[in-house]
Amino acid sequence: MTVKEKRKCRYIIHTATIAAGAIGAAKLPGSDMLMLSAIQGTMIMALGNALGVSVTKNSAKEMAKTFMIGKIGKGMAGMFLQAIPAFGNAINSVVAAALTEMLGWDTVKEFEERRKAENKEESVA
Numbered sequence: 001m002t003v004k005e006k007r008k009c010r011y012i013i014h015t016a017t018i019a020a021g022a023i024g025a026a027k028l029p030g031s032d033m034l035m036l037s038a039i040q041g042t043m044i045m046a047l048g049n050a051l052g053v054s055v056t057k058n059s060a061k062e063m064a065k066t067f068m069i070g071k072i073g074k075g076m077a078g079m080f081l082q083a084i085p086a087f088g089n090a091i092n093s094v095v096a097a098a099l100t101e102m103l104g105w106d107t108v109k110e111f112e113e114r115r116k117a118e119n120k121e122e123s124v125a
Contacts (some may be wrong), residue, residue, distance in 0.1 A: 013104030016043035024096030
């Protein structure tokens with residue numbers, strides 16, 4: 001990965017992380033899962049674009065991963081919320097932001113591995 005690509009990825013991931021944290025902190029009616037999934041899905045697509053990786057082929061896989069990570073995070077936050085209701089929004093915000101950050105860097109790693117595999121296939125052919 002070039003320095004420029006890493007800088008782009010860092011910007012994309014941190015922007016999504018801040019947005020996810022803000023959504024997690026807001027007292028919104030109903031679940032914030034839909035908005036978090038939209039932020040994370042957009043982040044994945046932007047990372048694919050920044051790294052020149054086609055996301056359309058595997059978008060279902062990435063979106064499923066986004067959904068599962070969100071569900072796990074929401075479950076963890078729910079446990080904390082019941083134990084410490086006064087800090088519920090802060091905990092929800094931290095969990096949403098941390099999971100988005102982790103998903104972003106995991107996606108970058110996956111896309112990098114995919115690029116390396118594609119380059120090997122091209123050099124063999």
